[in-house]
Amino acid sequence: xxxxxxxxxxxxxxxxxxxxxxxxxxxxxxxxxxxxxxxxxxxxxxxxxxxxxxxxxxxxxxxxxxxxxxxxxxxxxxxxxxxxxxxxxxxxxxxxxxxxxxxxxxxxxxxxxxxxxxxxxxxxxxxxxxxxxxxxxxxxxxxxxxxxxxxxxxxxxxxxxxxxxxxxxxxxxxxxxxxx
Amino acid sequence: xxxxxxxxxxxxxxxxxxxxxxxxxxxxxxxxxxxxxxxxxxxxxxxxxxxxxxxxxxxxxxxxxxxxxxxxxxxxxxxxxxxxxxxxxxxxxxxxxxxxxxxxxxxxxxxxxxxxxxxxxxxxxxxxxxxxxxxxxxxxxxxxxxxxxxxxxxxxxxxxxxxxxxxxxxxxxxxxxxxxxxxxxxxxxxxxxxxxxxxxxxxxxxxxxxxxxxxxxxxxxxxxxxxxxxxxxxxxxxxx
Amino acid sequence: xxxxxxxxxxxxxxxxxxxxxxxxxxxxxxxxxxxxxxxxxxxxxxxxxxxxxxxxxxxxxxxxxxxxxxxxxxxxxxxxxxxxxxxxxxxxxxxxxxxxxxxxxxxxxxxxxxxxxxxxxxxxxxxxxxxxxxxxxxxxxxxxxxxxxxxxxxxxxxxxxxxxxxxxxxxxxxxxxxxxxxxxxxxxxxxxxxxxxxxxxxxxxxxxxxxxxxxxxxxxxxxxxxxxxxxxxxxxxxxx
Amino acid sequence: xxxxxxxxxxxxxxxxxxxxxxxxxxxxxxxxxxxxxxxxxxxxxxxxxxxxxxxxxxxxxxxxxxxxxxxxxxxxxxxxxxxxxxxxxxxxxxxxxxxxxxxxxxxxxxxxxxxxxxxxxxxxxxxxxxxxxxxxxxxxxxxxxxxxxxxxxxxxxxxxxxxxxxxxxxxxxxxxxxxxxxxxxxxxxxxxxxxxxxx
Ligand SMILES: Nc1ncnc2c1ncn2[C@@H]1O[C@H](COP(=O)(O)OP(=O)(O)OP(=O)(O)O)[C@@H](O)[C@H]1O
Ligand SMILES: Nc1ncnc2c1ncn2[C@@H]1O[C@H](COP(=O)(O)OP(=O)(O)OP(=O)(O)O)[C@@H](O)[C@H]1O
Ligand SMILES: O=C(O)CCCC[C@@H]1SC[C@@H]2NC(=O)N[C@@H]21
Ligand SMILES: [Mg+2]
Ligand SMILES: [Mg+2]
Numbered sequence: 001x002x003x004x005x006x007x008x009x010x011x012x013x014x015x016x017x018x019x020x021x022x023x024x025x026x027x028x029x030x031x032x033x034x035x036x037x038x039x040x041x042x043x044x045x046x047x048x049x050x051x052x053x054x055x056x057x058x059x060x061x062x063x064x065x066x067x068x069x070x071x072x073x074x075x076x077x078x079x080x081x082x083x084x085x086x087x088x089x090x091x092x093x094x095x096x097x098x099x100x101x102x103x104x105x106x107x108x109x110x111x112x113x114x115x116x117x118x119x120x121x122x123x124x125x126x127x128x129x130x131x132x133x134x135x136x137x138x139x140x141x142x143x144x145x146x147x148x149x150x151x152x153x154x155x156x157x158x159x160x161x162x163x164x165x166x167x168x169x170x171x172x173x174x175x176x177x178x179x180x
Numbered sequence: 181x182x183x184x185x186x187x188x189x190x191x192x193x194x195x196x197x198x199x200x201x202x203x204x205x206x207x208x209x210x211x212x213x214x215x216x217x218x219x220x221x222x223x224x225x226x227x228x229x230x231x232x233x234x235x236x237x238x239x240x241x242x243x244x245x246x247x248x249x250x251x252x253x254x255x256x257x258x259x260x261x262x263x264x265x266x267x268x269x270x271x272x273x274x275x276x277x278x279x280x281x282x283x284x285x286x287x288x289x290x291x292x293x294x295x296x297x298x299x300x301x302x303x304x305x306x307x308x309x310x311x312x313x314x315x316x317x318x319x320x321x322x323x324x325x326x327x328x329x330x331x332x333x334x335x336x337x338x339x340x341x342x343x344x345x346x347x348x349x350x351x352x353x354x355x356x357x358x359x360x361x362x363x364x365x366x367x368x369x370x371x372x373x374x375x376x377x378x379x380x381x382x383x384x385x386x387x388x389x390x391x392x393x394x395x396x397x398x399x400x401x402x403x404x405x406x407x408x409x410x411x412x413x414x415x416x417x418x419x420x
Numbered sequence: 421x422x423x424x425x426x427x428x429x430x431x432x433x434x435x436x437x438x439x440x441x442x443x444x445x446x447x448x449x450x451x452x453x454x455x456x457x458x459x460x461x462x463x464x465x466x467x468x469x470x471x472x473x474x475x476x477x478x479x480x481x482x483x484x485x486x487x488x489x490x491x492x493x494x495x496x497x498x499x500x501x502x503x504x505x506x507x508x509x510x511x512x513x514x515x516x517x518x519x520x521x522x523x524x525x526x527x528x529x530x531x532x533x534x535x536x537x538x539x540x541x542x543x544x545x546x547x548x549x550x551x552x553x554x555x556x557x558x559x560x561x562x563x564x565x566x567x568x569x570x571x572x573x574x575x576x577x578x579x580x581x582x583x584x585x586x587x588x589x590x591x592x593x594x595x596x597x598x599x600x601x602x603x604x605x606x607x608x609x610x611x612x613x614x615x616x617x618x619x620x621x622x623x624x625x626x627x628x629x630x631x632x633x634x635x636x637x638x639x640x641x642x643x644x645x646x647x648x649x650x651x652x653x654x655x656x657x658x659x660x
Numbered sequence: 661x662x663x664x665x666x667x668x669x670x671x672x673x674x675x676x677x678x679x680x681x682x683x684x685x686x687x688x689x690x691x692x693x694x695x696x697x698x699x700x701x702x703x704x705x706x707x708x709x710x711x712x713x714x715x716x717x718x719x720x721x722x723x724x725x726x727x728x729x730x731x732x733x734x735x736x737x738x739x740x741x742x743x744x745x746x747x748x749x750x751x752x753x754x755x756x757x758x759x760x761x762x763x764x765x766x767x768x769x770x771x772x773x774x775x776x777x778x779x780x781x782x783x784x785x786x787x788x789x790x791x792x793x794x795x796x797x798x799x800x801x802x803x804x805x806x807x808x809x810x811x812x813x814x815x816x817x818x819x820x821x822x823x824x825x826x827x828x829x830x831x832x833x834x835x836x837x838x839x840x841x842x843x844x845x846x847x848x849x850x851x852x853x854x855x856x857x858x859x
Contacts, residue, residue: 002849002857009799010845013806020811029731057799064775065664065767066804073728075664075767076681080688080759082732136736137752146735167835168842171274171312175842197555219587220559234819254826262823265558268508268843269816270823272836286825314843315437318505318581319460319610332824344584345505347459347610348643352650370559370587403588410592474850493857502854509847510854514805526856554808572855 004050007177011042011054012061016068023070028146030083030128032153033070039090040120040161043097044112045168047178051094059087085131086124093124101165101178108169108179113162120161121154186210187231187336187366191240194226201226202387204240214366215375215395217402218384224368225265227384228338231366232262244336257287261334265341265368267321276300276316276324277309283332299331319345326354336364343374372399426450427471427576427606431480434466441466442627444480454606455615455635457642458624464608465505467624468578471606472502484576497527501574505581507561516540516556516564517549523572539571559585566594576604583614612639664767666721670714672769677778680766691759697747700754707758711765718768725764729756776800795858802848806841813840 015038023031042051058068067074078087097112097119104111125147133143169176187209194202202223218224229235230242233249233256242249249256264270273279277296284292300306308316308324316324322345329337342358343351358365359377367375375381381398383391391398427449434442442463458464469475470482473489473496482489489496504510513519517536524532540546548556548564556564562585569577582598583591598605599617607615615621621638623631631638666673672680687707694700711722733753740749767775780793787793814837821829852858 002852003846005795005799005858006802006845006849006852007842009802010806010810010841010848012799012803013810014841016803016807017810017814025731028735029728057803060779061800061803064779065770065772067664071728073725075725076684076763077725077760077767078763080756080763081729082756135756136732137748138739164834164838168838171839172314172842175846220563220585220590221557225557229819232823234822253822257824257826264816264820264823266506266508268506268840270820272817272820274839283824286827314839317461317465323460328824341585345460345581345610348646349649349652350460352647353652370585406588407592409589412589412593472854474853493853497856504851504854506847508844510851512805512848512851512855513801514808518801523855552808553805554812568855 004177007046007175008050008054008057011038011046011051012057014038014041015055015058016061016066019068019070019072021070025071026149028132028149030086030132030146030150031070032150034157035070036093036120036124036154037157037161039094039124040097040116040157041164043094043099043119043178044101044115044161044165045176045178046094046098047102048095048098050177051098052091055091055094059090080135082132082135083128084135086128088131089124089127092127093119095119096123097161098178108176109162109166112165112178113158116158116161117155121151121158125150125154185245186364187245188243189230189237189240190243192230192237192242193239194223194230194235195238196226196235200238200387202230205389206240207382207389207392209366209380211379212364213375213378213380214364215372215378215381215398216366216368216384217370217372217375217381217398219370219406222384223387224370224384225340226387228262228340228366228368232260232338257332257334259335261329261332261337263326263329263337263339263342265344267318267325270325270328271313271321274312274314275309276311276313279313279324280328280331283328287332295331299327303327319347319350322346323350330357330361334363336366337361338366338368340368341370342367343369343371372402375399425485426604428483429470429477429480430483432470432477432482433479434463434470434475435478436466436475440478440627442470445629446480447622447629449606449620451619452604453615453618453620454604455612455618455621455638456606456608456624457610457612457615457621457638459646460610462624463627464610464624465580466627468502468580468606468608472500472578497523497572497574499575501569501572501577503566503569503577503579503582505584507558507565507585510565510568511553511561514552514554515549516551516553519553519564520568520571523568527572535571539567543567559587559590562586563590563594570597570601574603576606577601579605579607581609582607583609583611612642615639664725664764665771666714666718666768668715668718668721670718670769672714672765673771675769677770677774678781680770681778681782684763684766687762688759691755691762694755695751697750697754700751700758704754704758704761707762707765711761714769722761722764722768725768726757726761729760732756792858798852798858806844809844810837810841813837813844 015035018034018038021034023033025031039055042054046054062068062074063076065075097115100115100118101112104114129143129147132146133140189205189207191204191206193204216224230237236250245259247255271279273282280296281292284295289295300309369375376395378395381395382389383398383402391401429445429447431444431446433444456464470477476490484499487495511519513522520536521532524535529535540549609615616635618635621635622629623638623642631641691703711719736749736752740746817836818829818833
């Protein structure tokens with residue numbers, strides 16, 4: 001119980017810390033950010049429920065006014081901004097990445113890479129595209145065009161998430177809540 | 181001044197989060213055995229980090245054998261080794277042998293694995309090689325950090341509370357071993373007994389040098405003051 | 421047996437990663453001042469964790485005043501406080517006052533904030549209240565942890581190397597303060613001087629109780645053995 | 661920790677957080693109901709006027725917080741100029757600006773502790789779903805503590821690396837940092853158990 005709580009808090013903090021890695025601004029206004037790596041890790045390391053809880057905790061603090069999103073952003077304005085689709089997708093992506101890591105019958109490195117890829121890349125960008133299409137009043141294919149540039153970076157992040165999860169499985173098996 | 185041997189601080193001070201932790205210090209440290217004593221929070225660790233180039237001076241400058249420790253990392257590696265106060269702040273790798281081999285690999289040692297094995301065998305701790313570092317006891321981790329520093333054989337070794345967590349036999353053995361080393365040793369401690377045999381002892385008090393001289397004199401003054409403070413029920417001045 | 425006062429270990433052992441760290445122990449601890457001494461890696465911290473219910477016994481059982489420490493956390497709160505060996509492993513909160521208040525809030529104290537202020541004022545450290553815990557020096561953090569435990573006023577206090585990082589005046593003051601406490605104190609240390617005044621001292625050696633009795637006798641035997649080992653150049657047996 | 665609350669005290673700082681959040685919700689619903697560019701322009705002007713009551717430096721800080729929207733505005737403007745529907749484009753941009761600026765106004769005039777307390781109260785019905793308010797408060801405090809702890813941990817590990825290596829660790833610090841962070845969480849869990857646990 002205590003362990004779930006501290007690990008959830010730790011990973012919420014991890015997403016915030018990854019927000020300090022300088023982001024790259026694209027013309028679309030949605031940055032390329034290391035924070036989506038944090039979202040993936042929440043799922044692959046903590047599992048579906050705890051991973052989603054960590055992301056929700058992070059979002060709660062951000063909305064409350066802590067400048068924890070990449071570039072030092074935060075506050076209620078985010079709810080009306082075009083990246084809202086991504087923000088809504090964050091906890092769902094972590095949940096799915098975690099569920100796949102837990103239930104896929106493969107070695108941990110592979111399972112978590114697949115989980116990170118499907119949850120943190122496919123699903124998350126899906127949410128993001130829908131969000132942009134609603135907020136900017138564009139059709140889905142038009143909005144999808146805006147999300148295309150993230151694919152390369154997100155693929156690298158999914159592989160990295162798999163590697164880190166595998167390292168944890170080897171060096172601190174007890175900390176891998178997604179596989180217990 | 182440029183190529184002066186030893187450690188030179190020229191008006192060096194450290195300010196962190198707006199608080200001056202070390203007031204401008206000018207020091208030339210050339211003795212073989214140097215002790216730095218002081219109370220908790222007096223700035224001992226900050227001074228070590230300043231000397232090691234890990235905290236840049238807010239004013240003034242620091243030189244180790246004429247080198248700038250913050251910049252010439254590569255040249256410095258052969259000159260300066262550090263034992264950190266908290267083993268958790270020093271250990272980088274999951275197993276003992278990786279931790280010990282790391283410094284040797286960085287120095288370009290021809291056969292790090294063999295050197296590590298030899299060391300562990302000499303310490304009767306060959307069974308440690310594959311042990312996970314995070315399951316070692318606190319004292320064991322501390323000792324591991326010390327072995328890692330000694331293995332790299334640097335010209336000057338900075339030791340931050342080297343004996344704090346070690347048991348008596350290990351401490352006795354280590355004291356003999358350190359005494360036999362040809363290197364310059366700078367030992368930081370709040371327990372003056374650990375530096376009783378030093379050539380020179382500095383007493384750091386709230387970021388100032390309060391005394392600097394032969395071990396016997398500095399330690400005597402320090403111990404008297406500590407005993408006086410210990411009599412009181414609480415700090416009357418605002419320590420830390 | 422169920423409601424026996426004091427700490428009862430009944431054939432309790434601890435095995436971690438396939439290695440037996442503590443061999444089956446049967447102990448009844450009821451004295452007011454108890455010391456546990458032993459070398460690095462002898463299992464002192466593991467014994468503390470076992471008593472505190474943080475590590476479950478692999479065999480046998482543990483009872484604190486008739487309670488199972490692994491389960492009745494809330495009930496245990498009034499009975500048992502722990503000072504961890506490494507302050508970084510104990511501090512939970514971003515600021516000093518939050519850290520101190522937490523235990524009181526857990527105990528349902530009516531006015532934690534006021535109690536914290538009173539304590540800090542009595543310690544002449546009111547200026548610590550808003551200080552971020554991570555900027556305190558190591559010794560200062562250690563002291564903070566101790567204050568947090570004392571504030572909760574538990575019936576038994578387990579202290580793991582309480583003096584290891586503290587300077588002499590703080591140590592002297594703390595020793596007086598601890599001596600005056602009505603509670604049961606169990607002090608774990610590798611430095612026998614710290615428990616010279618205890619009613620009972622146990623010597624832990626490689627997971628076994630090697631001696632158990634009045635302080636003077638145990639400490640004498642321990643010190644002699646430590647001196648003997650210190651003469652040797654390395655451990656001949658496989659310590660830890 | 662730095663928050664987005666403005667150090668410039670305005671009248672709105674003294675209003676209760678709950679009232680401000682209620683007003684913000686109503687404003688946002690209204691903004692999304694409005695379709696005409698003219699009505700939206702009026703609404704945006706009103707929001708700007710409210711922000712202006714905070715004074716010069718407050719208004720400049722508000723403006724700075726809108727900067728991340730700039731790329732979106734450029735894209736929408738270009739798009740609607742190409743498709744020859746400038747009215748629709750103006751409506752989208754004005755709605756976005758007004759809604760975000762109004763929300764930022766609430767954030768900037770509410771202290772973090774008040775905001776957390778208010779939202780926690782609003783979330784109280786969730787207790788029935790198993791979200792214990794005390795556990796939630798603890799999780800928030802722990803997260804806020806872990807951020808500097810993790811940063812400091814990265815620094816100490818980087819220093820540990822530099823003390824024994826001529827090269828900077830770069831990404832290689834990630835592995836020891838991850839493991840150290842997990843150890844920190846593990847130790848924190850025990851410290852928590854030692855002081856009565858959660859709940
Ligand atoms: N980043 C920081 N910001 C503010 N104050 C700091 C920071 N780092 C250290 N300090 C303060 O600087 C003072 C000196 O700290 P330092 O760690 O050098 O003490 P020390 O002499 O090594 O003490 P100890 O014997 O307890 O290890 C302390 O009062 C500490 O609170
Ligand atoms: N999880 C674990 N897995 C394997 N071995 C462990 C584990 N935890 C502790 N140990 C081993 O158990 C032994 C006892 O450790 P413990 O921390 O109890 O020692 P200690 O007496 O407190 O030592 P110190 O004085 O150095 O603090 C050590 O040899 C340690 O390596
Ligand atoms: O900071 C925000 O407001 C949300 C940014 C979301 C960025 C998304 S996450 C998935 C995709 N990959 C990236 O690198 N950026 C986008
Ligand atoms: Mg120090
Ligand atoms: Mg121990």
